[in-house]
Amino acid sequence: MEGGKLIIFSAPSGSGKTTIVRYLLEQPELNLAFSVSATSRPRRGKEKNGEHYYFMTVSEFKKHIKNDDFLEWEEVYRDNFYGTLKTEVERLWAEGKNVIFDIDVVGGLRIKKKYPDVTLAVFVKPPSVDELKIRLKKRSTESDDKINMRIAKASVELATAPQFDKVIKNYDLDTALIEAKNLVAEYVGAKTSKTEG
Ligand code: 5GP
Numbered sequence: 001m002e003g004g005k006l007i008i009f010s011a012p013s014g015s016g017k018t019t020i021v022r023y024l025l026e027q028p029e030l031n032l033a034f035s036v037s038a039t040s041r042p043r044r045g046k047e048k049n050g051e052h053y054y055f056m057t058v059s060e061f062k063k064h065i066k067n068d069d070f071l072e073w074e075e076v077y078r079d080n081f082y083g084t085l086k087t088e089v090e091r092l093w094a095e096g097k098n099v100i101f102d103i104d105v106v107g108g109l110r111i112k113k114k115y116p117d118v119t120l121a122v123f124v125k126p127p128s129v130d131e132l133k134i135r136l137k138k139r140s141t142e143s144d145d146k147i148n149m150r151i152a153k154a155s156v157e158l159a160t161a162p163q164f165d166k167v168i169k170n171y172d173l174d175t176a177l178i179e180a181k182n183l184v185a186e187y188v189g190a191k192t193s194k195t196e197g
Helices: 017-025 058-066 086-094 105-114 129-139 144-158 173-188
Strands: 006-010 032-034 037-039 053-055 070-077 080-085 098-102 119-125 166-169
Touching (some): 017 032, 017 098, 070 086, 086 098, 098 105, 119 173
Parallel strands (some): 006 098, 006 119
């Protein structure tokens, strides 16, 4: 596979990385396209198949693993598989795009290892684990059990931050957005104003 750059955003669930990724996708000069992951987790709220994720059953997911269709995959939570299909990155590269990923830390570092020369791996750091808890509860898309599972994973994930190329502290969203935009613009060689949000 060859083509544009790979931009990875990884962080504990609730850190705000999805908001940052969405904002970056709205900046035309970055020429980004979102890598839609495959997952076996149930659809949440207004999520659409092929837009937010390619939703599939556990057995469909396992078939793709067997066929070696994934660039990386992970059982992020029990029976909730997530993975990046090779065809997804090939498709976006063929369109001449830089590809942006919103994936977990293990998957992010795995892609970085496979494509070290064309990958920028960014870790988004939340203010604290307590703040994460508050954000996840506010989102109220999951049960308490699931929220606790995500919180427990967060501490392990936070320890991987030093392995990333860059760490963005998401203490203030506007500041984090500008920082993210400038980082990515520099990496993909796009012209952008350093002060504009
Ligand atoms: P959620 O269920 O909140 O959409 O995602 C849970 C976690 O799985 C998040 O950290 C998300 O970034 C991660 N994730 C989403 N897609 C992928 C993927 O393709 N591969 C890996 N390894 N993790 C992913």
